[in-house]
Each structure stands twice: as structure tokens, then as C-alpha cells.
Amino acid sequence: xxxxxxxxxxxxxxxxxxxxxxxxxxxxxxxxxxxxxxxxxxxxxxxxxxxxxxxxxxxxxxxxxxxxxxxxxxxxxxxxxxxxxxxxxxxxxxxxxxxxxxxxxxxxxxxxxxxxxxxxxxxxxxxxxxxxxxxxxxxxxxxxxxxxxxxxxxxxxxxxxxxxxxxxxxxxxxxxxxxxxxxxxxxxxxxxxxxxxxxxxxxxxxxxxxxxxxxxxxxxxxxxxxxxxxxxxxxxxxxxxxxxxxxxxxxxxxxxxxxxxxxxxxxxxxxxxxxxxxxxxxxxxxxxxxxxxxxxxxxxxxxxxxxxxxxxxxxxxxxxxxxxxxxxxxxxxxxxxxxxxxxx
Numbered sequence: 001x002x003x004x005x006x007x008x009x010x011x012x013x014x015x016x017x018x019x020x021x022x023x024x025x026x027x028x029x030x031x032x033x034x035x036x037x038x039x040x041x042x043x044x045x046x047x048x049x050x051x052x053x054x055x056x057x058x059x060x061x062x063x064x065x066x067x068x069x070x071x072x073x074x075x076x077x078x079x080x081x082x083x084x085x086x087x088x089x090x091x092x093x094x095x096x097x098x099x100x101x102x103x104x105x106x107x108x109x110x111x112x113x114x115x116x117x118x119x120x121x122x123x124x125x126x127x128x129x130x131x132x133x134x135x136x137x138x139x140x141x142x143x144x145x146x147x148x149x150x151x152x153x154x155x156x157x158x159x160x161x162x163x164x165x166x167x168x169x170x171x172x173x174x175x176x177x178x179x180x181x182x183x184x185x186x187x188x189x190x191x192x193x194x195x196x197x198x199x200x201x202x203x204x205x206x207x208x209x210x211x212x213x214x215x216x217x218x219x220x221x222x223x224x225x226x227x228x229x230x231x232x233x234x235x236x237x238x239x240x241x242x243x244x245x246x247x248x249x250x251x252x253x254x255x256x257x258x259x260x261x262x263x264x265x266x267x268x269x270x271x272x273x274x275x276x277x278x279x280x281x282x283x284x285x286x287x288x289x290x291x292x293x294x295x296x297x298x299x300x301x302x303x304x305x306x307x308x309x310x311x312x313x314x315x316x317x318x319x320x321x322x323x324x325x326x327x328x329x330x331x332x333x334x335x336x337x338x339x340x341x342x343x344x
Contacts, residue, residue, distance in 0.1 A: 031101045085298060103201065114134065154175075178197070223249070276289050284321070
């Protein structure tokens with residue numbers, strides 16, 4: 001039985017434990033950094049945006065991981081089959097980035113000699129500005145985007161680690177944000193249009209254990225001319241109280257139970273990410289195949305800090321069943337799925 005939170009409550013009690021694990025359609029848990037019982041260098045806070053269509057996309061991260069800060073920018077060219085990512089690391093930010101306690105107040109910025117990255121939020125709208133000098137092949141990258149946020153359900157979850165209850169994962173995914181604007185890379189301009197293109201916000205706060213692997217899938221687009229999205233995730237924290245698996249349709253959430261990514265393997269047993277996957281749910285409400293077209297890989301190994309990221313973009317074909325039993329035929333739905341192993 002999944003526990004839905006339907007009214008505002010504190011996120012943490014006096015011991016720093018989650019007061020009531022579960023899921024919600026809004027950020028009903030009140031996050032206060034000062035309420036965390038643990039060293040500042042273990043606190044994780046991040047704001048990640050992905051804005052994409054089946055031809056191209058951009059992604060941005062501002063992340064405070066305690067003893068490591070990260071600002072990352074990606075340009076993704078699916079038509080030509082390439083991507084480029086640049087990342088800056090900062091030692092021991094430990095709250096200096098000033099990331100917000102609520103996504104509605106999600107103003108944030110990062111700046112150095114090469115990168116100016118800024119998020120700004122006002123009622124019903126999110127804006128992203130990026131200037132990155134010499135981003136790729138001596139070309140600058142300039143991005144200005146406006147994301148509309150209509151009244152809508154969002155996917156929110158708060159879950160602990162079973163053996164470490166002072167560790168927790170608090171997360172919100174906002175799918176199907178209509179996107180308008182452009183990305184300019186050198187002499188080429190890529191336009192995002194709100195009648196066809198969408199963004200997603202991944203807003204997270206928490207204290208994690210050291211060694212974790214997560215599986216996450218996200219997609220935003222149109223099915224039958226209506227905004228449709230998927231958020232699928234597992235492998236991270238104790239999900240006995242709730243999953244984060246949902247279908248978005250017409251700005252409403254339709255809740256799924258457990259989901260599995262069936263990823264092909266090579267002869268030596270490692271994942272073969274660029275072959276066709278199966279994606280299923282145990283309640284028979286989501287079933288289909290995922291056909292990859294591009295893998296954005298990022299591997300970092302610096303003594304005790306290591307991360308192996310595989311974010312695969314492609315198309316989902318299958319069926320999705322809403323809460324009222326309506327079955328949607330989903331065809332060539334562009335989305336991303338990832339497998340990430342972190343030690344930090």
C-alpha cells in the first residue's frame with residue numbers, strides 16, 4: 001500500500017528522521033536544512049533541468065553535494081548522434097550555493113570565468129539562462145529558455161534508508177513543462193517551441209548513504225495531442241512506503257506500483273545499453289520497449305569519490321493505463337532512462 005501525503009507536514013523530526021515516508025502530488029513536506037541531523041558534508045541538494053525533443057536538447061545541473069559542488073551543462077544532438085557535456089567541480093560548498101528549500105523559490109546561479117548559469121522562478125514560469133564560453137570545438141553556447149508551469153500535479157517522494165534512518169531522499173519531478181526559447185551553438189540556432197517541446201525539473205534534497213545505484217526514466221511530450229509524461233525510478237532508498245513511478249496525463253498524476261527496466265547484457269554480464277530494453281510495471285499498467293539512440297556517459301573516479309553515469313535517450317513504444325482504466329497507445333515517445341552508480 002503506497003502512502004499518499006495530502007497536507008503540509010514537517011519533513012524531519014527531532015532525530016532527523018522522516019516524519020512520514022510516502023509520496024505526494026505537491027511538496028507537502030517542509031524541508032529545513034537546519035533540521036538535518038548529520039554533518040554538512042553529507043547533505044545533497046540539486047536542481048536539474050532537461051529540455052529536449054527528439055532532435056536536440058539541453059541539460060543543466062547546479063548541485064551541492066556537501067564536500068563537492070557541481071555545475072554541469074550538456075548539449076544533445078540526437079539527429080546527428082552526439083552530445084557534449086562540460087562540468088565544473090568546486091570543493092566543499094556545504095550550503096554556499098544557497099539552493100532553495102522549496103522548488104517554487106528555485107532561484108539559483110553559478111558563475112566563473114567560462115560559465116554563467118542562472119535559474120529564475122516566478123509564478124507559473126521558470127527561466128534558464130546560460131552562457132558558456134568555448135563550450136565545444138571553440139564555439140560558445142548560449143541558451144535562453146522559458147518553461148511554463150500550469151496548475152498541475154507533480155511527483156514528490158520522501159523515503160529513508162532502512163538501516164540508516166537519518167539518511168533520506170526528498171525529491172520532486174515536474175514533467176511536461178512547455179518550453180520556449182533557443183540554444184545557440186556557434187553559428188547554429190536550435191529553437192524550442194512550447195506547442196511541441198517540454199522540460200522536466202528534477203529537484204532533490206537529502207542525506208544519502210555512501211554507495212548507491214539508481215535507475216531513473218523521464219519523458220515529456222504529447223499523446224493524442226495531450227501532455228503526457230513518465231517518471232520511473234527505483235533502486236534508491238527504502239521504497240516500501242511508496243514508489244516514484246507515475247504517468248502524467250493532462251497535468252494529472254496516475255500512480256504506478258513497481259517498475260523494472262529489463263536491460264540487455266553482453267556476454268560478460270555487463271549492461272548493453274544501446275540494445276532494445278523492456279519496461280514493465282507489476283500492476284500491468286505500463287508495458288513496452290525502449291529503443292536507444294544515444295548514450296550520454298560520464299565517468300569520474302577521484303579516490304573516495306566516484307560516479308558512473310549512463311543516460312540513454314531513445315523512444316518508448318507500448319501502453320500506459322490511467323487510473324480510470326483508460327489504455328493509451330504510446331508510439332515513438334521520446335524519453336531518457338539512466339543507470340547511475342555513485343560513491344560519495
